[in-house]
Amino acid sequence: MSKEGTMMMDSSVEKLTIPFPAEIMRVFKALERIQHEAQKPDARNAPSHDTVEWAMEVLLRVVPSTFLIGCEINAFQSEIHVSWENEQSGKSVVAFLQKRPELKIYHEHVVKGEVVEHNVVTTEDIGDLSARLRWFFRPAAV
């Protein structure tokens, strides 16, 4: 096989094994921005380098990675908040990252303007975030 052919195959395989690379790039860039902002002397929010790496690890292990589409990543004090909101379903999920190996997950469901369900769980199982996101993305029962 020619060198050109090998490169093309590698590229195609990459597309198959890393779904939505643009989203993953966006996540990385958002975390880089947080780290950059945290180094400024008057930073209001300053998550540590370890926290940024921990957030990166957790988000890379979200399955399927399509769940990352639309998530918002922000710093709050020493924490990183990753949030998902859907105005139509009234559901929201926020993952709080601070200290490895801990992950806190908030979820909320608003129906007709009333909060009908909300809770925070602390876990060391990263899979719990994907499980909560399955709830978030699940269409409402008709």
Place this chain on the structure above:
Amino acid sequence: MSTSQTPSQLGERIDDDIELFRAFAEKNFRERKTPPLPHIVRYWAYLLREDDAADGLSVGITPKASVKFLSRNHGYGSIRVPAITSLPDSLSVRRDASDPEHAFICNLPLLTISDQTRASAMRIAKELARRSIAVTCDQFFPL
């Protein structure tokens, strides 16, 4: 940087139906929408920071007062006092005894105490954000 300049003294409680103004100290305190949709206030605008735990969340009786202690802002939002005090969480609004144009939303829980206070802090912050109006998402320069 705290939104209040120095430790303040809590003054009298405000129970009147007046409008309060909350500065957007950070970009993510609000979200720009494409017209005709209104811009929205996000929950970060109402999360109590550790630095502010002694007095409460800083608000202005005027837009100018809301941004007074910020070196820069990303606009401001408004909320009426009953929209805060009608929540079943014993929140109150108190004047700043050292500044008649400044006030505090008191009794907001801190995220960091426990999972229970984190859940309450998030629920309250999200509810207050829904009850608020994003007046402007542009930097506000008081005259």
